[in-house]
Amino acid sequence: MLYRDLIKLETEPGKRIDITKDVENVVKKSNIKEGLCNVFFPGTTAGLILNENDIMLMNDFERFFESFSPQNRLYQHAENAYSHIRGSVAKCEVTIPVSNGKLILGEWQNIIFWEFDTRDRSRTIVITISGK
Amino acid sequence: MLYRDLIKLETEPGKRIDITKDVENVVKKSNIKEGLCNVFFPGTTAGLILNENDIMLMNDFERFFESFSPQNRLYQHAENAYSHIRGSVAKCEVTIPVSNGKLILGEWQNIIFWEFDTRDRSRTIVITISGK
Amino acid sequence: MLYRDLIKLETEPGKRIDITKDVENVVKKSNIKEGLCNVFFPGTTAGLILNENDIMLMNDFERFFESFSPQNRLYQHAENAYSHIRGSVAKCEVTIPVSNGKLILGEWQNIIFWEFDTRDRSRTIVITISGK
Numbered sequence: 001m002l003y004r005d006l007i008k009l010e011t012e013p014g015k016r017i018d019i020t021k022d023v024e025n026v027v028k029k030s031n032i033k034e035g036l037c038n039v040f041f042p043g044t045t046a047g048l049i050l051n052e053n054d055i056m057l058m059n060d061f062e063r064f065f066e067s068f069s070p071q072n073r074l075y076q077h078a079e080n081a082y083s084h085i086r087g088s089v090a091k092c093e094v095t096i097p098v099s100n101g102k103l104i105l106g107e108w109q110n111i112i113f114w115e116f117d118t119r120d121r122s123r124t125i126v127i128t129i130s131g132k
Numbered sequence: 133m134l135y136r137d138l139i140k141l142e143t144e145p146g147k148r149i150d151i152t153k154d155v156e157n158v159v160k161k162s163n164i165k166e167g168l169c170n171v172f173f174p175g176t177t178a179g180l181i182l183n184e185n186d187i188m189l190m191n192d193f194e195r196f197f198e199s200f201s202p203q204n205r206l207y208q209h210a211e212n213a214y215s216h217i218r219g220s221v222a223k224c225e226v227t228i229p230v231s232n233g234k235l236i237l238g239e240w241q242n243i244i245f246w247e248f249d250t251r252d253r254s255r256t257i258v259i260t261i262s263g264k
Numbered sequence: 265m266l267y268r269d270l271i272k273l274e275t276e277p278g279k280r281i282d283i284t285k286d287v288e289n290v291v292k293k294s295n296i297k298e299g300l301c302n303v304f305f306p307g308t309t310a311g312l313i314l315n316e317n318d319i320m321l322m323n324d325f326e327r328f329f330e331s332f333s334p335q336n337r338l339y340q341h342a343e344n345a346y347s348h349i350r351g352s353v354a355k356c357e358v359t360i361p362v363s364n365g366k367l368i369l370g371e372w373q374n375i376i377f378w379e380f381d382t383r384d385r386s387r388t389i390v391i392t393i394s395g396k
Contacts, residue, residue: 002298002395002396004298035134035260036170036262038300038359038361040361041370042368042369042370042373043372043373044314044315044316044373049220050176050220050224050225051176051216051219052209052216054209056207056208056213057209057216059209060213060216060217061220064200064201064217068331069328075320075324076321076324077316077318077320077321077323081321084316084325085325087315088314088325088354089353090220091223091355091358092314092373093314093359094223094224095170095172095227097136097170097172097258099136104258105174106173106174106176108175108176109174109175109224126361126368128299128361130262130299130300130394131134132134166266166268167266167392167394168394181352182308182352182356182357183351184341184348188339188340188341188342189340189345189348191340191341192339192340192348193348196332196333199332221353222352223355226355226357227357227359228304228357229302229304229390231268236304236306237306238306238308241306241308241356262394263266263394
């Protein structure tokens with residue numbers, strides 16, 4: 001069985017959105033009890049982080065991103081090269097196991113969408129659940 | 133067809149465990165000949181590295197991790213922020229093709245679980261194989 | 265339904281090959297309309313980047329790779345430690361949703377194979393499509 005749904009997000013530069021519950025809702029709607037849930041962001045200037053949604057930790061991550069892709073560095077690519085690099089480090093996809101109709105996630109493991117682009121964006125996340 | 137099994141690990145700070153053979157054993161038990169094998173770690177302070185299990189290379193990786201998330205830096209998040217950051221760079225998931233009942237892996241491509249946390253942990257890896 | 269095909273690449277150090285159309289051709293040949301497409305590189309010294317195939321951006325990525333894994337640093341692992349580290353940051357695998365017989369990719373999201381090794385290589389990419 002295959003079930004697909006889309007999650008729509010309105011973002012602004014640097015905005016983080018915890019989509020764990022949205023993804024869990026899609027799993028519930030799918031009625032699939034055992035399988036895999038693919039979370040895919042079709043874009044290049046934002047990313048997915050599976051980690052603890054703690055504001056202090058997220059500030060540490062922000063400094064981590066800034067350390068290797070600073071916003072005020074001169075890049076060849078116009079405007080938002082650092083957004084592309086951060087998106088590529090965070091990655092655009094993760095596949096999570098589903099058991100008993102729920103995502104198997106660690107206690108502190110949240111699915112966080114992080115907007116790295118330099119302007120407000122309308123984003124779509126593609127959720128595909130396969131199983132039975 | 134869908135087959136799931138768990139791999140249990142006892143870790144300590146910095147410990148690396150090559151789980152390639154454990155995952156291959158699950159593939160064998162599944163009796164699935166052609167498909168995909170999802171390896172998922174439900175946690176945030178350790179990660180999976182698919183690379184050559186050579187002690188000298190792993191020391192180079194350790195220096196690489198230390199360069200962007202040093203253990204002795206002051207972080208906002210208490211205690212183990214660098215564990216979270218390293219886990220997020222290593223990633224918690226990979227999906228590997230299965231052919232003729234075996235993982236398709238490169239000659240030097242091992243599945244290495246790397247404990248980044250600051251204390252001993254009991255870890256579970258979730259293996260989900262789909263196919264026929 | 266499950267469909268598998270291989271993409272063969274001849275590379276040289278630093279070479280980037282955009283395989284988006286090759287992967288799309290495999291999806292078309294599979295005749296699978298809805299599902300998931302797993303792109304897997306069985307190796308440790310090259311990687312997959314899903315990003316904009318713009319030469320100026322790729323030069324920015326090259327500088328990004330050089331910043332944390334410089335070619336002229338002394339490593340413990342002989343010869344190509346930086347190739348392994350870059351491959352591990354880029355990752356060897358991504359699973360992309362398929363809809364209406366086509367990959368769901370962002371407008372600027374290309375699948376780029378990046379050779380990080382220090383010599384010419386013959387590479388194989390494993391494409392596995394599941395769905396209906």
